[in-house]
Amino acid sequence: MPGNTKLQNSQWTEQHDAFCLANKIAPAAQFLWRYLTTEGVGEEVEIDLTDFNKQVTKHRGKGYCRLTLKNALAQLEQHRVVNIIRQYTWKIVKIVTRPLDWLKPKKNLQKGNKNYNLQPSNDLSAVHGENSSSNDHPRDEMIAECEEILSECEKAGITFDPEQSPEILEYTLKEVQAAIALFHSRGGHEKDWRGRPKIRNPQGWLLSCLRKGYYLLPESWSFGGLLAALGVQL
Template structure:
């Protein structure tokens, strides 16, 4: 007589529950999140079929969700960055990864910290507000110039009006360039500008596999703080 394989335990914590409350994740979306967590290892690519999730729902409540509602709760998880869709095969089958709960707690951005410092250092004089806005605009232009030069130094060229790319934080530009080099650089990419654009949009350096590789390469160096500033 063969023994049954041990049932996989759900890696759900109070932090997951708190995240649901904070972001108003519906009970149905929460159930889908938990089901997706059981389909593989957290942070690894899986290819779930949402119709299988609907079948488990039907067993529990007598009927499954409508296609539209199923899409709605799935999109809620995407919008909250709980899951990252890598490829869509049909309306119900995806290649995706479920993010670890640690990834759902991004560090404070330097801009937010600077805003706090302004609030502490300045009084209610309207001229201070004007100075702060002017400073932000100047900083934005400065970052654009730095990013444009940084990309050009690595053989990747953008027009100076490419705001989507050039106005990103410089550390993200550096991370995108690193990802480009790790993926084979110019030998494997005939469209480096397109690669950089997609990398920034989807934040490929946050994928656990990529993050762990960067951690191995730079974790013990001062460059790590430049790539991942705590803000």
């Protein structure tokens, strides 16, 4: 990776590549895992996905969207590559990146008539008494919020395909709801006196509103001025 010394110095091996191939780890998740190996393996560290995205931008010229970052972390957690100790926000987490040896299938040691399940000494989740099922909550909440965002848009008559327009999922539910409220207050699906929609491209209007934060503008702004700023012609 030219120009990215930090990632070049990661503890990445061909065995990591083989694990990713066998488990169908997405490219974004692979890149995140490679980055995490430079931050520390087998120890608790706090990670800001914004810092990771800066490395992504240096590598590929463009960072990942919020949904891609969330999915990458969720996939690593699903395959036990990381253990999320605490999630402060969607992008700031305290995690343990597990060594590759820990991810290999566990063996049972038979002694007499008893089976002993070998527990790796560096499984910090066991040391701290973490319940792995509790780590499913952040991922479940993320999926639920994405579904609710798409549902809110559909109720407003602004349908988004998350694969074609993933940007809508980069914003919070409250932000999307505020933008939809502004959409309705500015005419929504109404038509002008010539019978043409006041807002000709609802999807584009909503995304532009979210990008530029028009839903945060004070009420003192004039209706005509706001429409002009959004490129809506009467």
